[in-house]
Amino acid sequence: MAVAVQGAPSKGSRDREPRPGLVERFKRSYSKHWYAYVMIAPVVLVLGVLVLYPLIEGIWLTLTDATSLNSARQIGVNKVPASYNFIGLHNYADILWGPGSYDRFWSHFVWTIAWTVLCVCLHYSLGLGLALLLNQKLRGRGAYRLLLILPWAVPTFVTVFSWRLMLSDGGAVNTVLGALHLPEPGWLDDPLGQKAAAILVNTWVGVPFMMISLLGGLQSIPAELYEAAEMDGATAWQQFRHVTLPGLRTVSSTVVLLGVIWTFNQFAVIFLLFGNGAPDAQLLVTWAYRLGFGQQPRDYAQSAAYGVILLSILIVFTSFYRRWLARNEQANG
């Protein structure tokens, strides 16, 4: 009980004692930490039942040829048992280098990577720019902030629906472009237009989160640092480079990681903007959903295999990213 609250949260390694037997260890750990276990129990339970178990089941599905035609299902009052077979890693092989794998997987893969990089860069740079503007002493700062967070505060499917109306042929965007004698691309029909439209809308949706997080980061940088820099005759750019950016490092590393994860798995924007159309603009995640739910027969196995591939990419990325961060931290002291 005495150790239930320890000083200094987030201090890494515990000192290791020689390990007693498993049961004994479990007992000791239980009597020592039962407060903690009670507190995390609901989350562990819900995540275990509704995430871990489905994940294992999903991974198992990828090793079969399950579709909606051979899965357990109910027709009227008759229960049809599942009749799919174990086929090993065939699904993965088929996705990665089977016939037509370029159109089915690699083209979406390249587009997903390009989409993630572009969107996260745009989110971060625009978010940082706006946060810097908002961090100045300006009249009406609160009002600007309120308006700028709106894209985040209004439900995505409302705003994406509005964008869909605005981007349609003869919609608001092309009317404005036409009035300015600029080309009017088919935002929702033309393959390149679709991609541009998706990035545009997602940027609009994603900037506020970055802006707010970075604004908080800016406000937590002590003013003395800037005063000291000014004393030393640092220019505005030097202050930005040597005070602002290092001061934002921790916030940035987290929001960029979250941004990459969320953008990579961005389902709502693409799905609501194009529905089942626009095959070229489908990300891996929407493509996987489409295989599993947007076609007949529904290909559960391949859909889940796409999901597992997506998850693996993200886990690999995250561990490299964190290692890179740790190394940077060491280098910068």
Added chain:
Amino acid sequence: MSTTTERPTITVPGSGIPKARPAKTRRRGELSPLGKALSHGALILASLIALFPVLWIVFISLGPDKTDYLHPGAILDKMTTSNYSTVLFDTDFFTWFGNAALVSGVTTVVGVLIAATTGYAVSRMRFPGHRPLMWSLLVTQMFPIAVLIVPMYTILSTLGLLDSYLGLILVYSTTTVPYCAWLLKGYFDTIPVEIDEAGRVDGLNPFGTFWRLVLPLARPGLAVAAFYSFLTAWAEVAFASTFMLSSDKYTLAVGLQTFVSEHDAQWNLMAATAVLIAIPSSLLFYLVQRHLVTGLTAGASKS
């Protein structure tokens, strides 16, 4: 200052003539008039871009015909609230609204509560399984919906939770809780440990400390977590349309889809419904917005 070269003819009074290094005389953080004007200009432009799509859908929702979005100019002459009365009185709007409110309300309360206890445990206590738990909270956010939705469907149907509010609430909790726990852990880290120690000296057990001392101090973090949870559940489409089968259980996001079928797309009704859906979440947003900056950043700064 180099930006002035792009608009050479416009001179802001007082800034055209370079005073001998004005930066020296100004207090830190104060801007030259030109800098101020440029900042205001950029912020006004950005605010317009942020606001426009929201205003646009309000405007479209006032046009009575389903093709009016193609001729927005014509709406000005025939503005009417007929879409709203149709949606409110001739559809199941109130049923959907009630369902969505119930599901997202319970998701918010339950999700934030269990996320808070987890966040507190992870922030303050060192226990075996601490690091794996943090990792799994992060990894859970990476799960694409496509891997989970089929097995989730199977499990919910085994548990008899398909087409039930509880099932949907549990599913939503799995999406909101990992991020909320992560965010709240960051917020609890900013609250001094001395507070917990004081609570212990006064004879409170860890639950009492958490409930009576730490939670009240964590209000900004809780507000942001609650808003995030509500918004996620309020506007979710994919799970709701897969798991809610009977039309009297539809949430708003699913009900909205019924206006668009293959034969007939009633964009005007959809626009009006979309506006109605946005109202409650905007109200909630207005209530929590002053906590947003502190709440969100704490979640990002220590992890």
